[in-house]
Amino acid sequence: MSEARMSDEQIAAAFKDTDAIRKGHFRLTSGRHSDTYIQCARVLEHPTLTMRLAAEAVARLPKDLEIDLVASPAVGGILFGFAVAAALDKPLIFSERVDGKMVFRRSFEVSEGAKVLIVEDVVTTGGSVKDVSDLVEENGGSAVAVVSLIDRGADPLFSAPYYPLLQLITPSWEEADCDLCKQGVPIDSPGSRRINK
Numbered sequence: 001m002s003e004a005r006m007s008d009e010q011i012a013a014a015f016k017d018t019d020a021i022r023k024g025h026f027r028l029t030s031g032r033h034s035d036t037y038i039q040c041a042r043v044l045e046h047p048t049l050t051m052r053l054a055a056e057a058v059a060r061l062p063k064d065l066e067i068d069l070v071a072s073p074a075v076g077g078i079l080f081g082f083a084v085a086a087a088l089d090k091p092l093i094f095s096e097r098v099d100g101k102m103v104f105r106r107s108f109e110v111s112e113g114a115k116v117l118i119v120e121d122v123v124t125t126g127g128s129v130k131d132v133s134d135l136v137e138e139n140g141g142s143a144v145a146v147v148s149l150i151d152r153g154a155d156p157l158f159s160a161p162y163y164p165l166l167q168l169i170t171p172s173w174e175e176a177d178c179d180l181c182k183q184g185v186p187i188d189s190p191g192s193r194r195i196n197k
């Protein structure tokens with residue numbers, strides 16, 4: 001029995017309905033500034049919806065793509081990575097930063113020659129995805145594809161084939177070019193409750 005497929009409109013609605021798209025002044029993980037923040041945690045707090053999105057992401061992968069293992073960067077990628085791994089019935093490992101360097105802890109291993117699907121929540125420049133991909137390859141595996149919930153539409157830094165579930169073109173820019181900074185608008189913390197919609 002397979003779950004009903006999701007259309008692009010239904011995927012976009014999941015983000016609107018859960019209030020995941022925030023307006024303000026943000027510093028993204030990439031270091032770039034933006035007036036839009038996509039708080040995937042608001043979507044991922046709903047397990048059934050998360051599992052449906054993951055099943056759809058898997059259904060959109062090429063049928064001949066071989067995957068042995070799913071790897072996600074902590075923290076953002078873990079929940080969606082788990083859901084995608086469940087949909088694939090494959091193991092999930094996650095990487096963490098220690099003193100800025102991406103590493104696998106917790107006795108996670110990548111076996112020699114493992115074909116690894118990298119899963120992230122939001123990709124702006126894909127710096128974390130590139131770091132996980134490099135880490136997988138240093139460990140003898142290969143990053144065969146990348147999946148994310150959201151592609152913010154910047155040029156990705158990684159080279160593996162990329163299958164974002166939803167492309168939301170939301171501008172971001174270097175801090176030096178930020179008009180919001182020049183106007184003295186304080187940076188919003190995405191976790192903050194005071195963020196206005």
Ligand SMILES: [Zn+2]
Nearest residue numbers: 033178180181
């Ligand atoms: Zn700024």
